[in-house]
Amino acid sequence: MRNRPETPLAMPPASPRWNVDHAPQFRLRTLLVLLGLVLSVVAGRLVHLQTRIPEQFTEVWDRTYESFEPIPSRDGRILTADGQILAFDEPRFDVSVHYRWLEDPPDERWLKQTVRSRLPRHQRRDPEHIRQMTETVLAQRQQMWSELAYVTGLSDDEFDRRRRLIQRRVERILEHVRQRRAATAESESVETEPESQRPWWEAGWDSVVEELTTPPRRDLESPLIIREQLDYHRIAEHVPVEVVSVIESHPSRFPEVRIERATERLYPGNDLAAHLIGRRQPVTAEEIEARRERFPEGDPLDYEVGDRIGRSGIERAYDRHLRGLRGMRRLTRNRQGETIDTETVREPTDGQDVILTIDSGLQQQAEQILDRVIVPAGQAPEASGADAEAPPPVGGCIVALDVSTGEILAAATAPRHDAGALGRGDLESWTAALNDPRRPFFPRLTQMAVAPGSVFKTLTAIAMIESGIDPEAPLHCRGYLDQPDRNRCLIYRRYGVGHGDVTLSDALCQSCNVYFFDSARRMGPEAIAMWSRRFGLGEATQHDLPNESGGNVPSPDEAARSGKTWYPGSTLQLAIGQATLTTTPLQVARMMAAIANDGYLVTPRFVRDVSATPADQPAGGDVQLASYESTRTTLRERIPGLSPGTLARVREGMRMVVEHHRGTGRNIALDDVAIAGKTGTAEAGGGLPDHAWFAGYVPADRPRVAFVVVLEHGGSGSRAAGPLARELVQALLDRGFIQGGR
Structure with missing residues (x-):
């Protein structure tokens, strides 16, 4: 019995309650029920997901995304006083x-x-x-x-x-x-600590944590x-x-x-008044950052990279008026990035129009006058065929302003850049302008500070009268002051004779250096410097264009502060507009206006109005300005210390310059209108030709317009600048700015 075949499973259980063969069908039924319950829960959940809450899982696919994009605005226009558009924004699609x-x-x-x-x-x-x-x-x-x-x-x-x-x-x-x-994935796969240096339980634990917490790489x-x-x-x-x-x-x-x-900035006049208009160019990231630091609560002009900002001229000075503010559009996109809806949340605001004081016809004629005499592009002065006494100038400037209001009627410079071509980004035009030795970008009107020459004698005459020197007392001019080889008059250098007995009017008429040398020696340089500053020389005119040169009025005090020596000869040279004296054409025009209007120093201005763009007027073409009203007042102040009759004596001498048979400007006289003016030939030094000046006002008996003509290295003031002044006065007559008759 002990040797019969048996298995452990067939042996009687140790416990009477455990028997693997007990009720097998019951166990199968129980397992089937449990499995059915689990499957029923899963099936119920699937039905619930498909019928009750499918949007919770499909929402990510139907989700939309909002973004914002700018709506461009138009910058304001720049127009002349007679309605000619010089700059405007054209829509671009x-x-x-x-x-x-x-x-x-x-x-x-x-x-x-x-x-x-x-x-x-x-x-x-x-x-x-x-x-x-x-x-x-x-x-x-x-x-x-x-x-x-x-x-x-x-x-x-x-x-x-x-x-x-x-x-x-x-x-x-x-x-x-x-x-x-x-490449980034490969660099990140390098382990920071070798596995061999870490305990096995730390490496195992980190692996478990990584598997449980790190999403799978996709x-x-x-x-x-x-x-x-x-x-x-x-x-x-x-x-x-x-x-x-x-x-x-x-x-x-x-x-x-x-x-x-x-939008595109267009300049339909091309080079017409290009130096006044200036130019707009894209703003840089550095400038944007600087504006953010300056305006921590938000840039009021809302500049972003790629926007245009004024770089020079009116475009820069009136940028905050011309600048249009962009609008904003909300875009709704689906998951694929396709736009399904748009909504404008902020309408764009166009910039304001800026109305200049210049007249387009007079400006164009003034520029044509200059263009005929300056050196052509790419041609050196020596190659022009002109003689040494009348070299073709490398540049020039003409300015005319109202003696009562200071409004600039014309401000021409030559050569000029083509604002239209440069605004279109013409690389060839940019390269040619940058390489032009005549400096077409140089704003000669406000930054060409050179010696005024004999034009300054009008100021010396004022200082002389106010210092107590009798303007009617004659002085005998023998052609030189002390010695024949220095401090001479031009007539003596050319013909070996002097002017004879001259009074102040005669000295201005014939531009007698000796008369003003003697007067300067008697009154001293301080009086000349003081009256120069009172008439606005040596300082900015405070006009409404950026980057103005103040020039320089030398004096003994200034020389002492800079450690230089003031010589007696410096006083004599200052009296005739030389030495280290420098002025700009606009400063001289302002001085002439003060002489003409009996002693009121006006502030030159190029802008008459800043107004909102009328909704019914197009972006380009001629416009009517009848609806515009001036928002600026005339800025003028009385020059202190002027005695009655002082300026009348100076005006008498300036009129004789043109009307007297010995006047240095007799070649510019016109039959239709009386002209008062002063010629000037300023030495440039360095072996370069002289600067040619002519400054004055018209009409001589009832002044309305002061003007200046200056030619850079143009030679004689009477022969080079005088004829151009005559053409300018004729243009003023033709355009109706002054009336004929004597």
């Missing part, structure tokens, strides 16, 4: 298309999502409906290409060429990002998408407004085609 609608072959994921989004839910699993919708989307895309090329005026080949260029550029960016991403499963694949890309530029209306009125024919609006 570009056509952009979403990258996925340009890509060929199309992205599979994008195509699948686009097809599914167009199908009802019950058809999204039907292969036949999916196939038909796929063909529809691809056919629509091909049709859009053809129609877009047609309406934009592009051939099919040119459209395909541009589309392929965009795609190649995006693919290069994508490949570059992919390579950098792979680098290889999820495709790489860059921003350029979700952006719109420009396919056509500067399209007419008719094209814009066609595209925007037929969105179904042009899916994911967008019109980008911008």
Whole structure:
């Protein structure tokens, strides 16, 4: 019995309650019930997910995203006093298309999502409906290409060429990002601590924590998408407004085609008053950062990188008025980056118009007067064929202003840059202007500080009378002051004779150096310097253009402060507008206006009004200015200390300059109007030709307009600048700024 075959499972259980063979059917039923309960819970949950709360899981696919894009505004216009537009913003329309609608072959994921989004839910699993919708989307895309090329005026080949260029550029960016991403992943895979140096329980614990807390890497499963694949890309530029209306009125024919609006700054006058207008150029990132620091609560002009900011002239001085403020548009996009809704949340605000004081016709005539006499571009003065006494000037300036208000009627400079070409970004024009030795960008009106020469004798005459020297007392001029080889008159250098007995009027008329040498010696340099500053020389005129040169009025006190020696000869040279004395054409014009208006120093101004742009007036073309009202008052002040009759004696001498048979400016006399003025020939030094000046006012008996003509290295004031002044006065007559008659 002990040797019979038995197994442990067949042996009697140690406990009477445990028996593996007891009630097997009951155990199977129990297992089946438990399994059914688990499956019922899973099935119930699936039904609940599909019928009750599917939106909680599909929400991420239907989620939309909001972004904002700017709506461009127009900067204000710059106009002349007679309504001629010198600068304005022209709307510019570009056509952009979403990258996925340009890509060929199309992205599979994008195509699948686009097809599914167009199908009802019950058809999204039907292969036949999916196939038909796929063909529809691809056919629509091909049709859009053809129609877009047609309406934009592009051939099919040119459209395909541009589309392929965009795609190649995006693919290069994508490949570059992919390579950098792979390189970054390799660098991150390097362990900071070798496993051999760590205890096995720490490495094991870290592995458990990493598996439980770190999401799985999906680098290889999820495709790489860059921003350029979700952006719109420009396919056509500067399209007419008719094209814009066609595209925007037929969105179904042009899916994911967008019109980008911008503005271009145009200067229809090209080089007309280019130095006054100035230029606008894109603002830099550094300037944006500086403005953010300056305005921590927000830039009031809302500048961003790429916006235009005034760099010079009126564009810079009145930038805060001209600057338009952009609007804002809210864009709603789906998960694929496609725009499904737009809303304007802030309307753009256009900039204000700036109305200048200059007259376009007078300005153009003044510029033409200068252009005829200066050295042509690319030609040196020596190659012009002119003799040494009358060299062609390398540059010049003409300015005319109202003696009562200080309004600038014309301010011409030569040479000038072409604001129209430079505004269009013409590289050839930029290069030519930058390499031009005549310096066409140099604002000679406000920064050409040179010696005024004998024009300054009018100021010396004022200082002499106010110092108590009798203007009627004659002085015998023998052609030189003390010695025949120094301090001489021009007539003595040329003919070896003097002017004889001269009074103040005669000295101004004939530009007698000896008379003013003697007067300066008697009154001293302090009086000349003091009256120079009272008449606005040696300091900025406070006009409304940026970057003005103040010039220099030398004096013994200034020389002592700078450690220099003031010699007796310095006083004599100062009296005739030489030494280290420098003035700008605008300062001299202001001085002439003060002489003409009996002692009131006016502030020159180039802008008459700053007004909002009328809604019914176009961006370009001529406009009517009747609705504009002046918002500025005339700035003028009485020059202190002037005695009655002082300026009358100076004006008498200036009139004789033109009307007397011995006057240095007799060649500019006109029969229709009396001219008062003063010639000036200022030594430039360094072996360079003299600067030629003529300054005065008209009419001589009832002054209305003060003017200055200066030619840089132009030679004699009477022979070079005088005839140009005569043409300017004739233009003033023709344009009605002054009345004829004597």
